[in-house]
Amino acid sequence: MARVRRNRSFKLANVYDRRSREIPFNAEMAEVEVDNPLALDPGEKIMAVRSIRSDPLGRLHAHHQIDEAQYRGGRAFQDDWEKAERGPQAMDPTREYVDGARMREPVTESQRQAVLRLNRIERELGTDGAALVHDVLVLGLTMDEIGQRRAVRTQRWIDYFARRFRECLDRLAVIYGFAAETGRQRAGQRR
Structure with a gap:
């Protein structure tokens, strides 16, 4: 049986492309430059997409x-x-006291x-x-x-x-x- 030849070339540039291809129909997006969390050099930036809808x-x-x-x-x-x-939040005197309730945070x-x-x-x-x-x-x-x-x-x-x-x-x-x-x-x- 003959071997199937594959001529597909793999491009490594597309491996790191994390951009979403499908966005909701009512999305409002904007590109923003942010620090690269995976960068080896400090201060390296990447382009990210942020939602500006709300x-x-x-x-x-x-x-x-x-x-x-x-x-x-x-x-x-x-x-x-x-x-x-x-x-801190005010105490609600109308609520029933429950033993073991958490204390308010200082x-x-x-x-x-x-x-x-x-x-x-x-x-x-x-x-x-x-x-x-x-x-x-x-x-x-x-x-x-x-x-x-x-x-x-x-x-x-x-x-x-x-x-x-x-x-x-x-x-x-x-x-x-x-x-x-x-x-x-x-x-x-x-x-």
């Missing part, structure tokens, strides 16, 4: 509507919010520092700015949804919310140390 900050960054400092400031705010949210130093930073941010952004940042970064609302919640649905208001949100991201970048404070920002604070 991430308003990621969507703004992927569409180049905000810069890297604003993006990092927003992510730092989200990180602080997650740390602070995990803190507040850690990182949680305390996160709460202090969030308090400073609320003072510097003001009530409206802090509420806008919370709506977008914590609740994941779009500018249109924020306008609907505040009963203002015109394009002018949506543009105002977007502009104000970018101003708040500028301030977050300065607070977290990702950007330097400009002379105009210092003059605006003194007023």
Whole structure:
């Protein structure tokens, strides 16, 4: 019996291609450059795909509507919010006491520092700015949804919310140390 010859050439370049070929029909994806976890040299980067469907900050960054400092400031705010949210919870007197129930976790130093930073941010952004940042970064609302919640649905208001949100991201970048404070920002604070 004759042997079957195989002329298939194996390309090693395709072996390491981990990109997904099938994505859902309603997916919103963006390419991002990240550190290579398998790299031998420190600082080596690879291209990865990230979902921006339920991430308003990621969507703004992927569409180049905000810069890297604003993006990092927003992510730092989200990180602080997650740390602070995990803190101690109030005791519910209506619940029946169960023997062997877990004790509440004590507040850690990182949680305390996160709460202090969030308090400073609320003072510097003001009530409206802090509420806008919370709506977008914590609740994941779009500018249109924020306008609907505040009963203002015109394009002018949506543009105002977007502009104000970018101003708040500028301030977050300065607070977290990702950007330097400009002379105009210092003059605006003194007023």
